[in-house]
Amino acid sequence: MRKYNTLQWENANGIxxxxxxxxxxxNSVNLEMAQELMHVAMVCDEDSSIRAVILTATGKMFCAxxxxxxxxxxxxxxxxxxxxxxxxxxxxNSRFARMTAPLIVAVNxxxxxxxxxxxxxxxxxxxxxxxKFTMAYTGIGASPDGGxxxxxxxxxxxxxxxxxxxxxxxxxxxxxxxxxxxxKVVAADELVNxxxxxxxxxxxxxxxxxxxxxSLLLGSYSNSLETQLEIESRGIAKCISSxxxxxxxxxFAEKRKPDxxxxx
Numbered sequence: 001m002r003k004y005n006t007l008q009w010e011n012a013n014g015i016x017x018x019x020x021x022x023x024x025x026x027n028s029v030n031l032e033m034a035q036e037l038m039h040v041a042m043v044c045d046e047d048s049s050i051r052a053v054i055l056t057a058t059g060k061m062f063c064a065x066x067x068x069x070x071x072x073x074x075x076x077x078x079x080x081x082x083x084x085x086x087x088x089x090x091x092x093n094s095r096f097a098r099m100t101a102p103l104i105v106a107v108n109x110x111x112x113x114x115x116x117x118x119x120x121x122x123x124x125x126x127x128x129x130x131x132k133f134t135m136a137y138t139g140i141g142a143s144p145d146g147g148x149x150x151x152x153x154x155x156x157x158x159x160x161x162x163x164x165x166x167x168x169x170x171x172x173x174x175x176x177x178x179x180x181x182x183x184k185v186v187a188a189d190e191l192v193n194x195x196x197x198x199x200x201x202x203x204x205x206x207x208x209x210x211x212x213x214x215s216l217l218l219g220s221y222s223n224s225l226e227t228q229l230e231i232e233s234r235g236i237a238k239c240i241s242s243x244x245x246x247x248x249x250x251x252f253a254e255k256r257k258p259d260x261x262x263x264x
Contacts, residue, residue, distance in 0.1 A: 006033035009040060014051035014203040014261065016044055023059030029114050030067035031081065034088035041095035051203040054195055055122065056106035065113020065136055086145050089114065093121055093147045097218060100211030102202050106195040112136040117146025120155060120181055123214060126195055128188035131173040135164045154221065155180050206244040206260045
């Protein structure tokens with residue numbers, strides 16, 4: 001198993017756990033972390049035994065965004081460095097979005113800049129009640145990355161997205177939940193247990209159907225009605241025809257809980 005310098009990596013019982021691990025740098029994203037996120041996302045995408053993925057962080061912050069000191073140190077090569085960082089980060093974003101396993105983001109503290117973008121990219125986002133959220137980009141004269149310009153308008157609408165991006169308004173966890181950015185807010189000391197319970201529930205569910213749901217929702221804003229209907233038709237037929245689908249039908253007929261993991 002590959003060792004990571006900026007991440008902690010666990011994979012057991014169908015659940016992968018990725019933990020941002022630069023607490024002394026507020027878990028900010030430098031080039032190495034971006035590269036490692038890209039690699040671990042590819043692992044999650046390729047490993048068929050992974051049925052759910054958790055993304056969280058060590059320390060008091062979830063992620064402060066980009067590693068500004070390393071950007072400043074790049075001098076005249078800053079543009080090249082940022083293209084390198086975002087190429088890797090965006091590759092990770094894409095694979096997390098398109099992998100079959102659902103991504104659960106557990107936001108343990110402040111999520112700013114690229115950290116905000118990472119947080120809201122989850123299929124399910126659970127935040128500690130102490131977490132805060134801010135775009136922060138324009139504070140250093142930058143524009144957003146990490147997919148936030150895709151996710152935020154869909155989740156909260158254009159006007160609220162404009163406010164967050166242009167003013168760097170800070171949202172509490174409860175405000176972020178009320179706006180529709182989060183799935184759930186829990187007490188900070190319950191975040192780990194809540195996230196693990198969700199991951200276990202998803203890991204015991206139908207992997208193929210979860211992947212199809214992710215794919216359907218990813219294309220729902222760009223496909224025409226007829227295209228989306230055809231994709232839905234093909235998707236449900238594929239799912240029901242699979243071993244998981246047959247197990248689901250049999251369990252329904254026998255009035256028992258389906259055991260999807262045993263047939264995957």
